[in-house]
Amino acid sequence: MKLGVFAIKNLAQHKVRTILTLLSIVAAVAVLFTLLSFNQGYEAALKDQLQQMGVHIMAVPMGCPFESATLILKGGKIPAYLDMSVMEQIDQIDGIQIAAPSLMHGLIRPEEGRTDIFLGIDERMLTLKNWWKIKGSFFKKNNDIILGYNAALVELAEVGDQIYLPEYDKTFNVVGILESTGTQDDGFFYIPLATAQALFGQEHKITHIQIRVKDPAQADAIAGQLQNIDGLSVLTTAELMGTMLSLMGSAKTLIFSIVLIAIVISTLGVLNTVLMSVFERTREIGIMRATGAAKRHIFALIWLETLSLSLIGGTLGIVIALIGAGQIETVIKRFLPIAPQGSIVSLDPGNLLLCLAFILGIGVFAGLYPAYKAATANPIQTLRKE
Amino acid sequence: MITATGITKNYQRGAESFAALKGVSLNINEGDFICLLGPSGAGKTTLLNILGCMDAPADGDLVIAGQKVVTSGRRQLTDAKLDRFRRKHIGFIFTDFFLIPSLTALENVEMPLLWSGKPNRERAKELLASVNMDHRLNHRPTELSGGEMQRVAIARALVNNPRILLADEPTGNLDTKTRDTILDLFDHLNQQGLTIVLATHDHEIAERVTQVVRLNEGRLEG
Structure with missing residues (x-):
């Protein structure tokens, strides 16, 4: 013993x-x-x-930029809007590789206990997120829709199917489905930016702009220039993560x-x-x-x-x-x-x-x-x- | 083997000081079987504890196996040396057997070897066989009778091969038949050369031993 x-x-x-x-x-x-x-x-x-987002700067409407950024990351209904005209000013700034405008809108589905996040985008988003792989194609018509990987699973939808939005009496044709990215992108419903603006009653409006700069070391300097644009609040992803x-x-x-x-x-x-x-x-x-x-x-x-x-x-x-x-x-x-x-x-x-x-x-x-x-x-x- | 001279011991009972031993002197030779006889409160247990180096006297000298343990009431050995000395020379047996309930009979006997740093299961088995307990090796104390528990306690006291066995009312909780069996075992051990000091108030036991020392109110009589 x-x-x-x-x-x-x-x-x-x-x-x-x-x-x-x-x-x-x-x-x-x-x-x-x-x-x-x-x-x-x-x-x-x-x-x-945040690194996978491929975004260095996020431009949002004036207000609390962190709140907006959080909503954008998570997906939600953004309470403030920017005018599309800011894009002209943004495009004039040197050092920006791509600036992709989006209109985000949350559609609450109480009977299903979820909120569907619709994101109005254009080709610029495709350039920004150049790692996206779409089964099918990008939008060709106004009523085309691309589903995120998880959104397609929830909707049980395939390319060629139709999705009807009873709230707006509007039918979309599923033209593409995103392959899994492992990010929040998988959960969104993507529709053409102009369609989103018309559908959600926000003509010429956007909720945010995601920007990739040519040299990430210049992100802070470029953010400083963007800050000077009227009505624009700017946040770098480094700041966002820190916060x-x-x-x-x-x-x-x-x-x-x-x-x-x-x-x-x-x-x-x-x-x-x-x-x-x-x-x-x-x-x-x-x-x-x-x-x-x-x-x-x-x-x-x-x-x-x-x-x-x-x-x-x-x-x-x-x-x-x-x-x-x-x-x-x-x-x-x-x-x-x-x-x-x-x-x-x-x-x-x-x-x-x-x-x-x-x-x-x-x-x-x-x-x-x-x-x-x-x-x-x-x-x-x-x-x-x- | 043991020479105790002028041993005194006082206890504090509240504000009062009470003398348990009043100048006890005793000489025990190797191979003696001595009975400390006296009524309850006579000081038998206190004397046994002092002879077993478990307690220190207030005054007096104590020499065991040639080693000065106490001189003029002062301990001559450090704690560690005293522990080693006690392990080597002295085995203890108590009225209530005092087996460890979480251990089996075999483990209880083996326990003192743990303190020597030399666990030896075979030695423990041999000793249990010598006290006719080899059929109850793996039983816990709650599964043993009083006589069986005392036999395990005796095996435990002997496991370090001590020269002196101190037994405090070892048959106090046993019936007459079992008591006689245990006393026969003591006789047998004494015949093998073990020095035994047994404290009791039972006069029948006193008749069986070679030497009786009477203790009353902290003093030796006669």
């Missing part, structure tokens, strides 16, 4: 108490590991998504504070359990001393019990977090204002090591006091104790 086996047997002696303590550690570690993974995954996925990440940062601070409290409670729980078991076993500790155990043996035994509790609970917590990562991701995505299409939970070995270090920390810290208390108990008094 080894000391570790003895420690495990002692824990097994009080099954319910051990299981309850294990559960508190499992919960704390699972939440910590998930949050760390989410934190890293979300940042990476957001960066990927989104800092917004997430506040939420993260709050979440991590809550996790920290959970960790403290969990550590105190372990400490309390081991301390209680030490008090209950004072006589056993006296017997061990009487049979030749030195103080360091008692200290090691009690500390091993705490470490075993922490390691078993922590490992289970990580395993549960790994198994449940998919489900957790689905839940988190539902609550996020902007959820990138890719995986937002990154299972990183660094996080795994951090969690293991944390588990050891709980074990080491929570075990110290009970182990000290047990080791320094007077064996004579402990043997007398009923």
